[in-house]
């Protein structure tokens with residue numbers, strides 16, 4: 001089962017893996033034609049009713065695979081308004097080869113005769129709202145025929161995710177959908193087949209550029225803002241919390257707060273004027289600081305980063321435990337704070353970011369090759385009840401049910417501090433995405449940032465160099 005958002009992401013990932021959309025469209029159209037062959041005999045009359053998006057493009061391709069049928073193609077609207085290059089190219093291919101392909105410039109001119117079969121290629125996953133004319137009239141005309149109706153991907157007017165129709169919708173007898181079932185199709189009274197269109201499994205398994213698409217968290221629950229990040233770190237170390245907090249800003253967070261012992265507040269503020277430093281008394285985090293921190297994080301719905309530079313003093317780890325016991329928001333847990341997670345009962349939604357050694361210390365698999373241990377890491381995350389982003393050359397991201405691999409990055413990233421920037425990016429992503437999504441995208445962004453600097457910095461890369469490259473990794477290349 002695959003949602004339309006995820007499908008669009010996978011589609012873009014496939015393109016980045018060298019399987020362009022036009023090729024997928026060719027396979028889709030071919031699959032539609034094969035289904036036509038199953039349903040009606042050669043010589044039968046087939047009307048392809050096509051919209052101006054890629055759903056229509058699939059219909060144009062299908063026509064080329066049906067030369068032993070009596071095919072007419074009806075484009076709803078003017079060819080000049082075809083929305084995508086690949087659909088337009090396939091339309092023009094029909095014209096050049098003298099297929100019977102017509103523009104329907106006015107819905108009153110809609111006349112596709114009395115075909116044996118109608119291919120509904122009007123609207124697919126790109127539909128927004130109820131079908132407007134000419135699609136609306138065409139949907140009604142299709143429903144009024146006696147023809148067998150074969151819908152491409154999803155019956156026009158039906159929402160692929162919910163199965164609902166806001167206005168009119170095609171009453172399809174058959175649906176050929178692509179790559180994987182769409183959740184909305186289960187509700188339909190139609191026979192559904194799934195066609196393999198040649199999307200490599202890697203497009204789903206590996207995090208890619210498609211995953212960077214618009215945030216998928218419910219905009220209402222995000223309160224319309226890009227999030228405040230609250231880094232709880234520092235004491236024995238000062239660089240780590242500052243890197244995490246700055247990376248969060250570079251990845252789109254609105255505000256970055258750093259709660260640190262007052263002994264290190266001044267140097268940390270000195271690193272960057274963009275940070276809002278909130279000092280608490282003493283030289284390290286201790287249980288007496290926790291109630292105030294929980295209250296701040298909770299009242300502002302901050303995404304917390306817990307761990308960078310905290311150290312391993314007993315009272316600090318007791319404070320981490322106490323924090324997690326009473327916090328019920330979203331947090332990235334990194335570094336020294338990780339060892340506490342398996343011991344604690346928490347209502348918080350956590351993204352844990354262990355490296356290989358920290359993973360083993362948490363009770364996860366002790367493996368030299370994390371990718372090979374992906375199954376065990378998934379089982380560990382299921383047990384833990386939190387998302388695990390296990391960092392290595394190939395990161396393993398899992399919520400205990402789904403597991404993905406992130407291959408982005410460079411050898412230069414073994415330098416200290418890149419884990420801190422990752423934690424900050426993950427927090428910014430967690431402000432606008434679900435935890436698993438955030439955990440998939442964060443190492444991709446951090447790794448892409450390093451890739452962008454590979455030529456200029458090589459093995460001399462510093463974690464602080466990544467800060468500048470993070471925005472380009474997210475927004476620059478799209």
Ligand SMILES: NC(=O)C1=CN([C@@H]2O[C@H](COP(=O)(O)OP(=O)(O)OC[C@H]3O[C@@H](n4cnc5c(N)ncnc54)[C@H](O)[C@@H]3O)[C@@H](O)[C@H]2O)[C@H](O)CC1
Nearest residue numbers: 024025053054055083123124125126127128130131132153
């Ligand atoms: N990987 C894949 O799954 C592939 C899918 N393919 C097919 O592409 C469509 C989705 O194409 P897209 O261009 O995104 O959208 P649509 O064709 O569904 O529709 C967009 C088109 O329609 C107009 N429009 C939108 N809403 C309405 C409305 N309410 N009334 C009228 N018109 C509307 C909009 O302006 C656009 O012009 C997917 O379903 C598959 O069939 C590809 O083959 C590639 C691989």
Ligand SMILES: [K+]
Nearest residue numbers: 120123154156
């Ligand atoms: K359709």
